[in-house]
Every structure is written in C-alpha cells, then in structure tokens.
Amino acid sequence: xxLAVMVAAGLYFAIPAEFRMFAAxxxxxxxxxxxxxxxxxxxxxxxxxxxxxWLRITTGVMIATITVVTAISAVRLVVxxxxxxxxxxxxxxxxxxxxxxxxxxxxxxxWYWHLDCxxxxxxxxxxxxxxxxxxxxxxxxDSPVYAAWNPQFIDYLALSFxxxxxxxxxxxxxxxxxxxxxxxxxxxxxxxxxxxxxxxAINLM
Numbered sequence: 001x002x003l004a005v006m007v008a009a010g011l012y013f014a015i016p017a018e019f020r021m022f023a024a025x026x027x028x029x030x031x032x033x034x035x036x037x038x039x040x041x042x043x044x045x046x047x048x049x050x051x052x053x054w055l056r057i058t059t060g061v062m063i064a065t066i067t068v069v070t071a072i073s074a075v076r077l078v079v080x081x082x083x084x085x086x087x088x089x090x091x092x093x094x095x096x097x098x099x100x101x102x103x104x105x106x107x108x109x110x111w112y113w114h115l116d117c118x119x120x121x122x123x124x125x126x127x128x129x130x131x132x133x134x135x136x137x138x139x140x141x142d143s144p145v146y147a148a149w150n151p152q153f154i155d156y157l158a159l160s161f162x163x164x165x166x167x168x169x170x171x172x173x174x175x176x177x178x179x180x181x182x183x184x185x186x187x188x189x190x191x192x193x194x195x196x197x198x199x200x201a202i203n204l205m
Contacts, residue, residue, distance in 0.1 A: 001048065001113065001153040002037055008066050008106045009033045014099045019080070021072045029069055036062040049124035056119055063110045070103045074193065081200045090201040097197030101164065101190065108186045109160035112179070113153045123150040133179035134159065137171050164190035 009030035012020070022028045040058055044050040077100055080087075087093040113120060118129030138149050162170040167187040174180040 001110070002041065004106045004109065004153065004157065005033055005037050005062065005066070008070075008103050011099050011103050012069070015073055015096065019073045019076045019096065019100075021069045029065070032065065033062060036065075044121075047124065048120040051119075051121040051125065051127075056114075056121075059114055059119075063107065063114055066103070066110065067107045070100065070107050074100050074104065074189065078192065078196060081196045087200070087204065090204045093197060093201050093204065097193060097201075101193050104186070104189060104193070105160045105164050106157075108163070108182065109153070109157040111182065112156040112159060113151075116151065116156070116179075120153075126150075131176060133174065133176040134169075135173040135175050160186065163187055167191055 012030055013026065017026070020026065020029075036058055040055060040062070043052065043055050043058075077096060087096070112134070115130075116133045117123045117131075122129050134151070136151055136155060138146050138151075159169055159172045162168070162172075163183050163186045167190065169183055174183050
C-alpha cells in the first residue's frame with residue numbers, strides 16, 4: 001500500500017501543469033501524501049492490523065486526496081480531448097493518458113482495500129464491522145493452507161487492474177451493492193479514457 005501511494009505521488013510530476021490540480025505549486029500534493037503516509041507508518045508499522053479510528057480516518061483522507069486530484073486530471077484530459085486541444089505528439093498524449101489511468105487504478109485499489117469488511121485491521125483480526133464486499137477465489141479453496149487467508153492490498157490492486165483492463169473483475173465476485181457500483185464506475189472510466197486517448201492519438205499521427 002505504501003509503495004502504491006508513493007507511485008501515485010511520483011506520477012503527479014509526469015502530468016503537465018495545465019492538467020494538475022495544483023498547477024502553481026506542484027510539490028504540495030506529493031508532500032501532503034508523503035506526510036500522511038509517514039503518519040500511518042508510524043502509527044501502525046509493519047503489517048496493517050492496528051484497529052484505530054484516527055488511523056482509519058487518516059487513511060481515508062489520504063485516499064480521498066488521491067481520488068480528487070486524479071479525478072480533476074482525468075476530467076481536464078477528457079475536456080481537452082473533446083475540445084480538440086493540442087498535445088504536441090501522440091506519445092505525449094499516450095503518456096499523459098497512461099499516468100491518469102495508472103493513478104485511477106491505484107485509487108480504486110486503495111478504496112477496495114480500505115472499505116472491504118471494514119478495513120485491513122478488521123480483516124486481519126477477523127472482526128468484520130461490515131459484510132464482505134468481495135469474494136476471492138482463495139476463500140473457496142478447501143485447504144488448511146488457506147484457512148486463515150485474508151486479502152491483502154496486492155489482491156485489491158489485481159482486482160482494480162483487471163477491472164480497468166478487462167472491464168470486469170474476472171475471478172473476483174462483487175457481493176455488495178456498493179462494490180458492484182464501484183466496479184461499474186471504474187470500468188466506465190477506464191473505457192472512456194482508453195477510447196478517447198487512443199482515438200485522439202491516432203488522429204495526431
């Protein structure tokens with residue numbers, strides 16, 4: 001999770017100023033994310049299993065920040081494409097589209113990881129505050145090896161990536177209404193970005 005947040009912060013520098021939320025102060029957003037991440041690591045070092053309200057709120061603020069900043073960049077990119085803006089070259093447009101797409105995948109993965117069953121701490125202790133939102137194939141394996149298995153961030157990252165590329169969760173089942181709606185929105189956003197960016201890049205060739 002920490003590595004994914006650092007990647008999201010680093011990718012912000014690859015976005016041109018006109019598509020950023022903080023065009024005049026590019027270090028504000030990455031620095032804010034890193035500060036929140038350091039606070040979380042100090043508050044719950046190693047495996048994320050400390051059930052603390054303030055840690056959960058801080059995590060939510062961090063993920064919401066990534067989501068808002070990414071959404072603004074995505075909206076500005078789509079508007080620019082629809083208005084026929086110049087991007088310099090197909091490579092520049094594809095690079096920008098890839099950055100927004102990857103950050104969107106990370107943002108959704110973080111939300112799935114943060115919300116499923118009430119969060120990673122609840123899953124680690126088996127004290128679910130909410131019903132599971134996803135059913136992973138490992139949970140249906142009848143073996144002592146998987147008896148105490150619970151999904152980690154990498155599992156939600158794979159879920160998010162598969163949803164954004166295949167436009168479906170593939171081997172994971174969404175079993176709550178909110179999780180089904182979120183998978184629909186991620187698929188729709190990914191499809192729109194890919195279609196618009198690739199079509200515009202072809203026109204620039």
